[in-house]
Every structure is written in structure tokens, then in C-alpha cells.
Amino acid sequence: MQILRLLVGISIFIGHWSEPYVARLLPQGQIPIDIFFMIEGFLSMRYLSQPAVMAANRWRVVGDRIAHVYPIYAIALVAGLCAFAPFAFANADGWTVANWIGAFFSGLVLLPVFSTLVHGSVFPLNPPSWAIVLELFGFAFLAFLRVPGSPRRLFAVWAGAVSVCLVLAAVWHDPNAGWSTVHYWGGWPRMSLGFFGGALLWHLHDRYGARTPKLHPVCVLASFMGMLLLTTRFIGWPLLGVGVPLLVWFGASCARPAWLDAIAPDAGRKALAVYLLGYPVMMIWRVEGIHVAMPLSFAGSLAEFAVVLGSLLAASVAIARLQKNSGQQMRS
Template identity: 25%
Template sequence: MTNRHQKYEVLDGLRGIAAISVMVMHFLQDLSVPVLQSAYLSVDIFFILSGFILTHSYGDKLHHALGIGQYLKMRLVRLYPMICIGLVIGAISLCAMKLDGAAAFSVGNFVSAVGENFLLLPYLGDMSVGSFIRTSAHGVPTLGNAGNFPLNPPEWSLFFEMFASLLFVAAIRFDRRSLLKAAYASLALFVVYGMMIGINEGKLTIIVNQGWRADNFVGGFFRVTYGFLIGVAIRKMLDSDGAPHAYWMSGRLIRSARALFVAFLLITLFPTSIKGLYPLAILVFVAPMLIFQGAKLRPGGALSARACSFVGWLSYPLYCVHYPVGRLVFTYLPNSEQHIVGAAALACGLSIAAAAVLAKCVEEPVRRYLMKRFAGAASRSAAPPVRAA
């Protein structure tokens, strides 16, 4: 049986490392040999963690001391301020890219995208934006689909995080067996939809990276539902000691926080999807076991615990701001296309600094005010979030 106020520092650390891996993957995506090519699976780690964390923080309170409306206000207050910060920087970066010839869109496209994205709605129109190494005006930029959130592409997953917050209202009522059945049903739909996307693209493969643009948007609902429900079920397993045997076996393979972090990084380094079978294996077997084992592990000392807490705190703001900050760096840094690694290193450093400053000086004060103004006293009765995103 676990304590509702228990801290999960190792999961904080995993969240932070996952956010950093996504940032590095984005900034180095156009190298001739891509780095962290499978880091997009970090999003699925986030979805599982969200289910786990919400169950830990609000599971005992929802429908009892904490009303549904109050809970939803708290989730909106938790997520929306940093989303807005990322979108503001994103709008600035898009304008800079437009002036630099690295983006092609009309004023109408831009206004529509701004309005929809700030309302947490996906923009399903056509907006062409260059990738990082093509944002400098060297030759003719090659433009591509900017995704459903062209102002800040990674925020597609935060749209689905909000959907998961709604899903939690129903999910928390079910036992772990029912949750697992629903999760695997969603996984089956996810796989079928991924096969359909692959066939449509003329490939005999399962497309797993779904949800981020218009032609795979629907798959995002199956993707987040699977991961989120698995996370809820894992948290309930810790209370009942009813985890599958494979989850318990993970303890024999991963016996320390360091081993868990290394295992995650090895996952992200895998260079190919093997027709979609590799990421599916990670989603079904490895990712849930990482969360289950991470919840049982403790950092190896006070310094390690502080490091885990820090990167966990940084993970959400970093995820929200790194992409538009990177766009600005690659747009204005001279010869960025000839010095990709150096430009990426600068973008990483500036993204981390911006995330920390904006979180501490802007997002947290705004969130405290909104929590006091709109969420009220009920917010103080809920368990403190485990670096919830």
C-alpha cells in the first residue's frame, strides 16, 4: 500500500530526461545521422506518467471532497499558463521565420492558427514551415507541414493531455482489470489506424507517431487513451499488489534509478522502427515496466534526489518553450546550417535558461494567482502533484 503524499523522485527524473531527449531530437532531426530517433516515444512516457500522477494526486478526492468542476479548473490552471507562454514565443518565432523566407503562410492562415491554438484547438489548415537547419536564408528553404499546432508543434500532445484530464473523470471509477481491458482495446484501434496510415502512404508498416498533424490526428486519441489508462492502472496496482508478473520481473533487470535512466536513453537511441514493431513493443512491454519500476525505486542519495526533482520541475516548461526558442536560434544564428551541433547546443542552453526563468518568474506566480482565484480551497486539499504536467 502506498501513501498518497509519497514522492516519486525517480519518476520526476524520468520525466525530465524524457523532455530533454525530445528537445535534442528536435534540434538535431536534420543531421545526416539523426540522434535520438526514437525519442518521440517520450510522449507516450508522458501519457503514462500523467495517468499515474493524476491517480496519485486526485484519485482519492475526485467525486468526494473534490468536485469534477473544481478538478477541471485545477487542471486548466496547471496546464494553460505555460501553454500560452509557449504559444506567444511561437507566434514571434513564426513571424521571424516568415520574414526570413523560412515559412510560407497567409495572414489569414496565421490569424486562424493563432486563434485556434490559443483556444487549445488543433489547426487543421495548411501552413508550411521550414525545419531547423533550413530556417536560415541559405538557398531556397524546403518547407513542410507544421502540424496541428504550427505556433509551437510539441503542444499537440498537450491538447491530448487535456483530453486525458477529462477521461480521468470516468477512468478513476474503474478497477485495474477494466482499465487494462479498455487500454488494450484502444491500443488495438491505434494499431489498425496506424496500419491504415501506412497503407495510405504506400508503406507496409505501422505508423506509431500519431496525433501531431491533420492526417494522423484521430490516432492521437487512441494513443493517449492507451497510455493514460495504463498509467492509471499502474498506480492502482501499487495499492493492490496486483501487477502482472512481467512488471515484477522488471525489478530484477532495473535495480537502480541510474539503470532505469540508461534503459530509457537506450530506447530513444534505437535508429529504426522495424516496420513499427519496435515502438509497439516499447509501448506494450517496456514503457509500462519503466513507470512501474520507477515508482518503486528511490534516488541514490540526497544529491540525486535534488537533481531528479529539478529536472522534473523543469520538464514541463522546457517542453513548452524549447521548439520556438530553437526556431529563433536557428533563424538568426549566422551559418547555423553549417554548424548544426553548435547551433543545437546553443538552442538547448537558451531553452533551458528560458524555461527556468519563465517558469519561476511568470508561470508559477500566474498559476498561484489563478489557483487561488478560480480553483479555491479545494486545490489545497488535493495531494501535491508529482511534477504533474
């Protein structure tokens, strides 16, 4: 599941990078965010169900989660600030110095900005970060809901999210579950559907997971890639209702060869940084590429993709090490 989290971040980066060059390089590029929410809900419920965590102060538990996520989020926000600086100072693409600074300070306090900047993104300096912000609120709600022993309230929240998503899909006349519609308020039921669905899935897995056949992890990872490459158009609900839960279930139940135990913790440490830094790193390369007069043939080429992805992975390694070292210093 930790490797899946990392692959989700990489797939979202690939989707954003390919937009100007290839139409729908990943045909089901909308589904990784739902996989992310469900994995986060599953892992959060597992963490909150530990006896020591259940006995701890809930404010402290939520504070620890924010302390883990927010530094990476803030670094990515600063990277986005730098990436869009040339647009702000040139008054290009709707940017001005005023809304550039405003977007930064709004982002620092996790508040959305409703504008036409960056295709209407509510966090224009780093559009994918909306999911991390909503997931933080979801984690806080789950922590205070106190459901480790009784998932009935959790089921009620999840069922409510399902109902809202169905209504929104009908209102938006979108049989693909509304995932293609850019709408901030629609993100809340979408997060709730995946996140609390993942938490509910943990309860079921905790009871029945031992009976599940243990697939090889390569089969699980291949299923993730195959899911993204499905070309059928209107399959949002079948994927969301069946494909994503099965992927998370078998990811939690799969066999654990030695190589998996060796690389999974490292993948988990880098997953959040890859997700949050993908868009700002990509934009920095695009803006700086213009200034250093890179040839037009470089844009959209495999060479550019390799350079940008390599920069992203290098940045995620640096942040993971910095976070690990700071954590060790705090414990000592």
C-alpha cells in the same frame, strides 16, 4: 519519474533540433512521447486517488489542472507566434499573415489547424504542443470517469485504445505501430493508449509495487537513454507494450537516494516548460541567426546546440520560478 519527464522534453527538443542536420540522431525518437503519456497517466491517477481529491468537485480538479498547464502553453504559443512572424510577413513556406493569426487564435482555444504548414502539424506555431492539449482532455476524462476504486472502466477504455491503434497500424500498413504517420486523429488513440495505460499501471503498482526490486535511479535513467538509441527498425510495439511500462514501473519503484529527492521536484517543475518551449526557442534562434549573420558553420554545430539548449533551460527556470511565486501569492 519527474526526471524522466524532464528528459522526455529534452529528448523531443533534440529530435526536432537535429532534423535538418543529422538523420535520426535518436533512432527511437518516437518513443519519448509514449513515455510522456504513460508517466502523465500514472501521476494523474495517483493524484486523483488521494482522498481529498476524490471528495473534491471534479470541475474544480480539472480547472486546477488547466490553470497549471495553460499559462505555460500560452507563453510557448506566443513564442511560436514570434518565431514564425518573419515567415508570415514574407509569405514564405506557405505562411501568410492571415493563417499566422488564425493559427494563434486557434491555438489559444486548443483547436487544431488542418493545413500543410510545418509538415502538416495541427498546431503549427508549436507542433509538439498537440500532446499537451490531448493530455489535458485525457486528464479531464479520467477525472470524470471516477475510477480510483474500480479500474474496470479504465481497463475498457485502455483496451479500446489498443484495438484502435492496432486497426490504424493495419490500415496505414505500418508495422511500427503507426507512430511515424502524421495524423491528428491517430493521436487520440495513441494518447489514450499511453495515458490510460499509465493510469491502469498505477492501480497495479499500488497493489504490487512494494514487491518490486528497487533499482538504482541511474539504471532507470540509463535504460531510458538506451531505449532511444536502439537501432532496430520495427520495434514500436515491443517497446510500447513492454519497454515503456517497465520503465515507468521501475521509475516509480526505484531507490531514492538523497540526491534524487533534492533534484526531482525541481526537474518536475521545469519538465513542462522544457517540453513546450523547446520548439519555439529553437525556431527563434534559427530565424534570428539568419538576421545576425551567424556563420554557416555555426548551424548544426555543438556550439549552436549548447546555446539553444542553454536558452531553453534558462527560459524554463524563469517560468518555473514565476509559476512558483504566483502560486505562493495565491495561497497567501
